[in-house]
Amino acid sequence: QGEVCIKGSNVFKGYFKDPAKTKEAIDGNGWLHTGDIGQWLPNGTLKIIDRKKHIFKLSQGEYIAPEKVENIYMRSRYVAQVFVHGESLKSSVVAIVVPEVEAVKEWAREQDIPGTLSVLCANPHVKQLVMDDITNLGKNAGLKSFEQAKDIYLHPDLFSEQNGLLTPTLKSKRPQLKKYFTPQIDDMYLKLP
Numbered sequence: 001q002g003e004v005c006i007k008g009s010n011v012f013k014g015y016f017k018d019p020a021k022t023k024e025a026i027d028g029n030g031w032l033h034t035g036d037i038g039q040w041l042p043n044g045t046l047k048i049i050d051r052k053k054h055i056f057k058l059s060q061g062e063y064i065a066p067e068k069v070e071n072i073y074m075r076s077r078y079v080a081q082v083f084v085h086g087e088s089l090k091s092s093v094v095a096i097v098v099p100e101v102e103a104v105k106e107w108a109r110e111q112d113i114p115g116t117l118s119v120l121c122a123n124p125h126v127k128q129l130v131m132d133d134i135t136n137l138g139k140n141a142g143l144k145s146f147e148q149a150k151d152i153y154l155h156p157d158l159f160s161e162q163n164g165l166l167t168p169t170l171k172s173k174r175p176q177l178k179k180y181f182t183p184q185i186d187d188m189y190l191k192l193p
Helices: 019-025 066-073 101-110 117-121 124-140 174-180 182-191
Strands: 002-006 032-040 046-051 079-086 093-099 149-154
Touching (some): 046 066, 066 079, 066 093, 066 124, 079 124, 079 174, 093 101, 093 117, 093 124, 093 182, 117 124, 124 149
Antiparallel strands (some): 002 032, 032 046, 079 093
16 A cells, blocks of 8 residues: 555656645655555456545544545445544544434334434434444454544434535545534543543
8 A cells, every 4th residue: 555656758757837735746756645545456457445644543543544444334224425434643533424314214213213304313222323333334344443433423314525525536535524523522532531
């Protein structure tokens, strides 16, 4: 694993009239640093794992690629959106999950648990359902224990461009998500051992 770097006469000469930015992107040996973290697969193909700027380090020194974890958690029928967060002074990651409305409501009906999505998000049984499902998906996908979210907060409203949590291309705005959910993130970390 490492940053994907490319080199060649047809790649990139530099930024127009911006030598400082060019020096940031191209190292002294002529390699263009893409900002992507990649991994070579056994069949010889390169898999892009995450953006370098998104990766963070936990207190024991483990590196986490949050988009990798999020992509696995998104396979859950109970998850519409997810934001995985970690901090260098903490030993675990937490997640904000926007539940998939119909799947959660259907499960709640089968369990005779009434309520709107907001009410269901506050229900500990619904939280445990989602937590168990994403944890199992993570295990089956080969996530290491430290990559798995140790707590989740269920949020009833979708992240969107309108509420400032997604880009126009529907990518998560990580700094804005962290700021928006700081109280919930702090609360989850307070409850963790």
